[in-house]
Amino acid sequence: MLPLCSRVLLSHPFSPMSLMALREQLNMLVNSMYIEGLLDQQFQQLQMLQDASSPGFVAEVINLFCEDAERILTELTKLVDQAVVDFQKVDAYVHQLKGSSSSVGAQNVKLACIQFRQFCEENNKDGCLNALNVVKHHYYLLRNKFDTMLQLEQRIQAYDSKQQN
Amino acid sequence: MTVEERKGHLMREEGGQNDQFPVGMRVLAVDDDPTCLRVLEALLLRCRYHGAKAESFDLLKEGFNVDHFVPVTTTNQATVALKLLRENRDKFDLVISDVHMPDMDGFKLLELVGLEMDLPVIMLSVNGETKTVMKGIAHGACDYLLKPVRVEELKNIWQHVVRRRKFSHKDYSNFDNGEESERHQIVSSEGGQDLNISGSTNQNGKLSRKRKDQNEEDEDDCEENVQENEDLTTQKKPRVVWSIDLHRKFVAAVNQLGIDKAVPKRILELMNVERLTRENKYRLYLKRLSTVASQQANMVATFGGSDPSYLHMSSLDGFGSLHVLAASGHLPALTSLQSSKVLDRAITGGLGNHGFTSSRIVQVGHNNTSTPCNDLNRFQHINLPGNQHGSLLQGIPTSLELEQLQPRRIQEANSHFPGGFSDNKLATATPGSSFVNGTNSSFISQTLRQQAHPRRFINHSSIRATPISTHPFHVGSECSSHFPDLGRCKDTRKCAVPLTAYATNTSSMGSFTTDDECPKFKDNLTISQRDTNIPTISSTSFMAAPPRDPSIGRDRQCQANSSIGRTMLLPTTMDREMKFVNFSSAGNSKERLEPKDIYIDENDITISSFSSSTMSNNFMIDPFSGNQMMNNSHYNKRMDKSIISLTTASSSILQENFKIDDSTVDDPQKDTYDLEITKLQGGIVIGGCNLDDLVNSSMIKPERDEISLMDSDTGCDFYPLGACM
Numbered sequence: 096m097l098p099l100c101s102r103v104l105l106s107h108p109f110s111p112m113s114l115m116a117l118r119e120q121l122n123m124l125v126n127s128m129y130i131e132g133l134l135d136q137q138f139q140q141l142q143m144l145q146d147a148s149s150p151g152f153v154a155e156v157i158n159l160f161c162e163d164a165e166r167i168l169t170e171l172t173k174l175v176d177q178a179v180v181d182f183q184k185v186d187a188y189v190h191q192l193k194g195s196s197s198s199v200g201a202q203n204v205k206l207a208c209i210q211f212r213q214f215c216e217e218n219n220k221d222g223c224l225n226a227l228n229v230v231k232h233h234y235y236l237l238r239n240k241f242d243t244m245l246q247l248e249q250r251i252q253a254y255d256s257k258q259q260n
Numbered sequence: 261m262t263v264e265e266r267k268g269h270l271m272r273e274e275g276g277q278n279d280q281f282p283v284g285m286r287v288l289a290v291d292d293d294p295t296c297l298r299v300l301e302a303l304l305l306r307c308r309y310h311g312a313k314a315e316s317f318d319l320l321k322e323g324f325n326v327d328h329f330v331p332v333t334t335t336n337q338a339t340v341a342l343k344l345l346r347e348n349r350d351k352f353d354l355v356i357s358d359v360h361m362p363d364m365d366g367f368k369l370l371e372l373v374g375l376e377m378d379l380p381v382i383m384l385s386v387n388g389e390t391k392t393v394m395k396g397i398a399h400g401a402c403d404y405l406l407k408p409v410r411v412e413e414l415k416n417i418w419q420h421v422v423r424r425r426k427f428s429h430k431d432y433s434n435f436d437n438g439e440e441s442e443r444h445q446i447v448s449s450e451g452g453q454d455l456n457i458s459g460s461t462n463q464n465g466k467l468s469r470k471r472k473d474q475n476e477e478d479e480d481d482c483e484e485n486v487q488e489n490e491d492l493t494t495q496k497k498p499r500v501v502w503s504i505d506l507h508r509k510f511v512a513a514v515n516q517l518g519i520d521k522a523v524p525k526r527i528l529e530l531m532n533v534e535r536l537t538r539e540n541k542y543r544l545y546l547k548r549l550s551t552v553a554s555q556q557a558n559m560v561a562t563f564g565g566s567d568p569s570y571l572h573m574s575s576l577d578g579f580g581s582l583h584v585l586a587a588s589g590h591l592p593a594l595t596s597l598q599s600s601k602v603l604d605r606a607i608t609g610g611l612g613n614h615g616f617t618s619s620r621i622v623q624v625g626h627n628n629t630s631t632p633c634n635d636l637n638r639f640q641h642i643n644l645p646g647n648q649h650g651s652l653l654q655g656i657p658t659s660l661e662l663e664q665l666q667p668r669r670i671q672e673a674n675s676h677f678p679g680g681f682s683d684n685k686l687a688t689a690t691p692g693s694s695f696v697n698g699t700n701s702s703f704i705s706q707t708l709r710q711q712a713h714p715r716r717f718i719n720h721s722s723i724r725a726t727p728i729s730t731h732p733f734h735v736g737s738e739c740s741s742h743f744p745d746l747g748r749c750k751d752t753r754k755c756a757v758p759l760t761a762y763a764t765n766t767s768s769m770g771s772f773t774t775d776d777e778c779p780k781f782k783d784n785l786t787i788s789q790r791d792t793n794i795p796t797i798s799s800t801s802f803m804a805a806p807p808r809d810p811s812i813g814r815d816r817q818c819q820a821n822s823s824i825g826r827t828m829l830l831p832t833t834m835d836r837e838m839k840f841v842n843f844s845s846a847g848n849s850k851e852r853l854e855p856k857d858i859y860i861d862e863n864d865i866t867i868s869s870f871s872s873s874t875m876s877n878n879f880m881i882d883p884f885s886g887n888q889m890m891n892n893s894h895y896n897k898r899m900d901k902s903i904i905s906l907t908t909a910s911s912s913i914l915q916e917n918f919k920i921d922d923s924t925v926d927d928p929q930k931d932t933y934d935l936e937i938t939k940l941q942g943g944i945v946i947g948g949c950n951l952d953d954l955v956n957s958s959m960i961k962p963e964r965d966e967i968s969l970m971d972s973d974t975g976c977d978f979y980p981l982g983a984c985m
Binding site (some may be wrong): 195197 | 293409
């Protein structure tokens with residue numbers, strides 16, 4: 096659940112919160128994500144790549160990642176649910192997810208994928224089922240925070256442009 | 261757009277010599293994962309690369325134009341990428357591709373791109389297992405990056421393009437076998453099967469073999485080499501890239517043939533590498549020699565540049581040498597190995613630049629000869645002037661000469677060598693070639709020596725263009741003077757020895773230095789003329805056996821066999837004059853091997869003596885057995901480095917080689933090496949500049965451990981070891 100303050104914030108998009116406060120909130124959020132292991136250094140690289148010439152870069156990447164990840168998770172759910180699991184296919188998908196999560200800096204998700212692959216190699220269906228759940232858990236957790244992050248960013252940018260205008 | 265285009269165009273045309281080269285480099289990125297692709301694109305843009313941007317092929321078709329600050333071209337389908345490349349061949353400088361893709365295997369794409377378009381390809385994957393990486397390298401990837409990719413890594417990838425360009429622009433005309441296909445073949449060889457290389461000169465194979473052996477010793481080096489083994493098929497002639505595969509093949513071939521019979525030809529055959537001609541190797545070798553105080557180059561050169569791949573190897577050589585060096589370092593016992601490595605390196609270097617690699621390879625074959633024999637052998641082989649390499653070179657110089665010299669040498673060598681090489685090893689190879697081998701061996705042994713024996717040796721007479729075949733290059737003999745007929749011998753020694761702490765008084769080597777011996781061989785780069793102290797004959801001066809004609813001889817010999825290893829490979833048919841690459845690295849080497857010299861005809865370099873090359877490992881003819889402070893390992897490293905350096909950048913080659921030595925060499929020794937190396941630079945005027953480059957590269961760069969092949973800015977750092985020059 097989003098913290099109360101965030102909810103309040105989000106529900107009042109035009110609250111008089113200052114730009115600085117917004118920024119501070121965003122920083123705190125991101126920092127907490129780092130601390131909790133949701134994000135790693137790679138995300139910093141992404142942040143670094145965002146600049147004046149590509150202001151929406153981070154948002155773009157995050158969106159791409161989320162779309163891709165959800166697609167993969169859906170596929171995985173289907174595959175693992177079958178009576179006889181095609182572990183190779185499963186492994187291929189997990190590999191993909193591992194790649195994209197590492198590109199975006201989604202550390203927990205990536206680690207969960209690594210474990211998932213272990214079970215795949217062992218052809219362990221139960222293990223895969225569990226691992227899939229773990230991956231999903233981490234992913235959705237991350238996704239929520241990303242949502243908040245993006246909203247904050249949007250507000251900040253709106254604020255900025257408003258101020259500039 | 262014009263500006264951009266022009267820029268891009270410029271870059272392309274001018275081979276990226278432009279200072280701003282990295283900027284505007286056109287990259288095509290392929291990855292099925294949209295997230296990664298986007299991130300990669302942003303990173304590449306950040307590095308200021310640009311290219312046409314299109315998310316899909318269609319888009320590309322419409323809006324494709326390499327101009328403006330268009331973001332990097334990206335596509336998520338390999339098939340699309342291929343199409344793009346085929347239709348716009350000259351619009352891209354580099355391809356980055358993921359390994360796992362749904363429509364086509366990344367490796368396959370890699371092969372196809374490398375084969376058809378001769379573009380550098382970088383693999384990308386989240387999977388970093390060694391075997392996968394190896395596979396990538398085997399398929400010809402210039403580099404293998406792990407996801408997530410960082411911007412720092414991407415900032416360096418332009419090197420691959422430059423390197424490739426450099427090679428293509430190099431005057432490799434001499435190297436016949438530059439067929440691109442060869443390279444591809446080599447590259448494509450699956451899993452680096454050693455014998456996959458089609459028909460290329462065996463030499464290359466041999467060299468590679470040698471190297472492989474050595475490489476085997478040094479796994480880590482392999483990686484480096486692999487990296488270095490970029491596809492240098494940019495040349496018109498498909499150059500043979502001395503990839504690790506080749507190397508492996510080479511080594512395997514050598515092993516198969518047995519040291520005694522490890523004639524370059526045979527090796528080539530075995531290697532079945534395409535285009536691997538001895539010439540290539542020789543050439544590379546020569547180059548190497550000149551650059552690298554003949555240490556490794558000699559070795560490689562001896563291989564007779566046969567392998568075009570060597571040429572390529574030049575870049576690879578860097579590796580090779582490294583390996584060799586590294587290997588040598590590690591295998592003290594295997595002195596021969598070491599040398600082979602060096603040879604390999606030399607050879608490979610020789611091919612391209614690394615004359616060394618070949619030499620190394622040669623050495624490898626002989627690893628087994630350990631101990632005194634080896635030393636002797638090495639010495640003999642290495643007769644590189646003063647330099648360890650020198651000995652190799654010496655051996656190489658025209659086998660014919662060798663023979664003649666041999667008697668002399670042997671005597672000398674005997675005197676010098678503890679083991680009394682005399683015949684040894686170097687000579688073992690066919691007389692004609694034996695010389696080469698000798699040189700190689702000496703070279704190799706030098707290198708090996710280095711490792712095993714810190715001795716300094718080499719400079720001894722070994723450089724003297726060891727009278728070809730068996731005579732261990734005058735081991736001990738003060739060299740220069742000895743080269744009686746050789747004239748050519750100019751002291752190839754000079755070069756070779758850089759690695760080993762030739763400290764042995766360069767005098768021995770120095771003796772050559774003064775070209776007095778071979779007046780005609782000015783080219784002989786007598787490395788270090790400096791008779792003394794500069795053991796650094798760094799440029800394994802191959803004693804260019806001017807057999808045929810002085811000028812020619814020189815060319816051949818001049819192989820700055822830094823890759824002394826090469827010498828080993830000299831084909832038995834030393835019809836070519838033994839090119840002794842006299843790397844008179846010693847500063848004095850005014851002689852500077854003439855560029856031609858550096859290109860030792862690979863043919864000449866008979867590797868036959870290869871078997872004896874085992875000795876070569878020891879390059880280190882350690883005249884100063886005691887002195888060889890430089891741990892062989894060091895040397896090996898150096899050599900490798902040098903070799904590698906040769907390969908990487910013609911110029912840098914020398915440096916590298918030398919570099920390696922320096923680092924390891926103890927102070928006193930260092931000087932020697934440095935000298936050598938530096939000498940090489942001066943003296944080895946290979947191909948005009950190659951030698952210098954080689955020398956430079958071979959010059960002892962203090963970086964020993966890293967054998968930063970190619971990438972290391974080997975830039976001629978001559979090691980100003982005081983002594984030299």
